[in-house]
Amino acid sequence: MNIENSSVGLITALERALGSTNLKLGRDIPEVALRDWSDERGGTPMALVTPRDTQAVAAVMRLCHAYDAPVVPQGGRSGLAGGAVPSEGAVLLSLSGLDQIEEIDAASGLMVVGAGCILQKIQEAAFEAGLSFPLDLGARGTCQIGGNIATNAGGNRVIRYGMTRDLVLGLEVVLADGTILPMMNRMPKNNAALDLKHLFIGSEGTLGIITRAVLKLHPGVGGANAALVAVADFAAAANLLRHAQRALSGRVTAFELMWNDYYRAVLSETGHRAPIAPEHPVYALIEMQGADADGDRPVFEAMLEAAFEAELLADAVIAQSQREVENFWSLRDGVAEILSRRAPTINFDVSVPLVRIGDCVDEIRAALLSTYPGLKTIFFGHAGDSNIHLVAGPIDGVDPTGHGIEKTVYEIIRTYGGSVSAEHGIGLHKKPWLSYSRSESELAMLRQLKRNLDPKGILNPGKVL
Amino acid sequence: MNIENSSVGLITALERALGSTNLKLGRDIPEVALRDWSDERGGTPMALVTPRDTQAVAAVMRLCHAYDAPVVPQGGRSGLAGGAVPSEGAVLLSLSGLDQIEEIDAASGLMVVGAGCILQKIQEAAFEAGLSFPLDLGARGTCQIGGNIATNAGGNRVIRYGMTRDLVLGLEVVLADGTILPMMNRMPKNNAALDLKHLFIGSEGTLGIITRAVLKLHPGVGGANAALVAVADFAAAANLLRHAQRALSGRVTAFELMWNDYYRAVLSETGHRAPIAPEHPVYALIEMQGADADGDRPVFEAMLEAAFEAELLADAVIAQSQREVENFWSLRDGVAEILSRRAPTINFDVSVPLVRIGDCVDEIRAALLSTYPGLKTIFFGHAGDSNIHLVAGPIDGVDPTGHGIEKTVYEIIRTYGGSVSAEHGIGLHKKPWLSYSRSESELAMLRQLKRNLDPKGILNPGKVL
Known part of the structure; x- marks a missing residue:
């Protein structure tokens, strides 16, 4: 069959499988689906499908596999590497229809969610249950957990809680040929053979479509102690971090550095008041979240006093309230305004x-x-x-x-x-540079895995490799 | 060539590659290499090789691959699932020659080690550097880190520090055909394509030979607060755990349960004194390690007091010294004596x-x-x-x-x-039951990966799958 007939056949089959309300074609595809938060420009997609459950995702993949049609999975499209922009002629597969929080098991400390759940909704649901889901990034109100997992998102508190990978107990994935791979493990310990979910975490949609997940929840947080400090150079900052981690028994939840060029920029371009004079080479925001921020205050202050005595610090200001903690963070978050001005x-x-x-x-x-x-x-x-x-x-x-x-x-x-x-992640944007960070034998293994799991090369083609 | 000639050819080639001191044949293979700590009995191996570096491991694998010879990697042989027992006619590949701690980078919080390093040596080196490597299990004086990684070992403090997987930043692996796959990442954050090391962590030697690793170190620990508590049933224990994690901001380093049958057995069969009367349905050992155990004492006691008030506890004894902490642990570790008596x-x-x-x-x-x-x-x-x-x-x-x-x-x-x-892990011992915990599509994916990474099936044949 020729390509045009093939497209018609696929579209007809997709419409039959999903219903016409879950399928958009050509100019009906909304503008927002054509790009992500990067400046990468993709091709013109053939269709946008919005399946409502795992079976429907599997049906889409079976059809696209049969028709050799490229598929680009899309979450909240807040990625910065172009991993979700359309390939030419692709079926855009939006996960936004899988947006249910299916279950919160507070006693086990876990939550079962659809891939299309917005991160902030998950954070709020965990909070309501007296727990926390500590993954946090600027796009929290837009990004979907499936995208967070597919890109192994990081964010502000990796130092304490790890990357997204460390917050995933189980996954459900639909493979290139439509096979559903259920790995919805609920146990922190499960060594019954290789843990296959790690093949998909950070794969940026090139090895499978993440449809559901079991997330690990952490104890609830009542507040934070935080300080903004100035140090003589990076070496002093590294020593301070080590000192703080020791003194606080590994409870540092953020250690954000701002070099002098950043600190001066955020003061002059966003109108922030300077908590510390802008004359120091390096600044650090140190934060320790906890159940009882007031109760934790003495140990946090003692840590800073000992750092002063050890001459690790040039200057420091301790937040006196949760509002001041937020003010310190706004210095760091001021990058958004700098970016738009510059x-x-x-x-x-x-x-x-x-x-x-x-x-x-x-x-x-x-x-x-x-x-x-x-x-x-x-x-x-x-x-x-x-x-x-x-x-x-x-x-x-x-x-x-x-x-x-x-x-x-x-x-x-x-x-x-x-x-x-x-x-x-790599997406489109960093493809030219991937070989700077991965050896030839790693790249060969990545290509081998891709051929093995997606022999037709239909999953997010042209991304990563 | 016939099988006997083939063996002679391989042995000659191995001897040329490694030197005769690193090769043992037939009856010269020590008895200890024929079994692990399980009761699984394997076959009669052809040879035991002890390469001294990664290049030598790669040479062994190239030769065994060329001769289609099965290879069984061995670490400290303390596994309980038979993953390291010999296959019939196999080349046993001992990693004990790769026993160097190559580097400790205390500022970055990492250590570079050979796969044959004994766990306890790593723990001690981290301690000397003012840090800790928190993986801990009974076999610490025998087991090798390569085996810990290959089996994704757990142990006593997973609740706070994770499984071995969570303590590995980077790996070096030799593949079935002798290709060296360098993945010696040193950064907590690295999303430059899929993180391939997870293909080998927990693979029990069936997908590659782990030769070196970059380990993540945690802040040093000064001591612990601990309590032995009695509760009415498991539900109360689960509520207590959740309460403790909240009150201690996630700092619980161990939560070991002992049902009444265990508690009575350890008292009567090992002669331990009973810190709490043996009439309660369930006992828990709660521990919180920290830099400053005395400084942490008030928050630990307040957690227990609140638990009493909430009627989560029937009885509790708090350790008054590090020696009493160890005494509580000896109740839990008494299982070794029970096992030998029973x-x-x-x-x-x-x-x-x-x-x-x-x-x-x-x-x-x-x-x-x-x-x-x-x-x-x-x-x-x-x-x-x-x-x-x-x-x-x-x-x-x-x-x-x-x-x-x-x-x-x-x-x-x-x-x-x-x-x-x-x-x-699965090894030999749990093979009959693997399908109870993994779906048919997961098993199919595991078999597919095995075929893909080890098409000749020479790596630890007959194990796991």
């Missing part, structure tokens, strides 16, 4: 071994400024997790892309044994 | 969703006693992680195997959606 910029999400972060940042800054003298740069990040963010640009008011800036940064990251993607 | 027994390592543990234990006990009236049973386990252990036997002084006891237990576990192996 656009166009190039934004980096990289990681290097923690002990080398200071040298790496210095080397990147020096390399960029020597080649691009007018370039603005700001460095910040979840440094406690080895994660650095860099916003570069604009240069003299023009778009900084295509100037070799990415190559300069990623080549330095490579020499530091770092990762070109700490938390955003 | 032998022959059947020992179970299962998990079920936490909320269902109480009913499941009651159902298993009732089913066993109705069919086997003389059978002794004791129930205990890492219940905070959903893990139950059961020791059944002897019956009237005779070996309880072959009496259908396993079938009875595993059939109940299946109806509860549980796992036939919480932490020990």
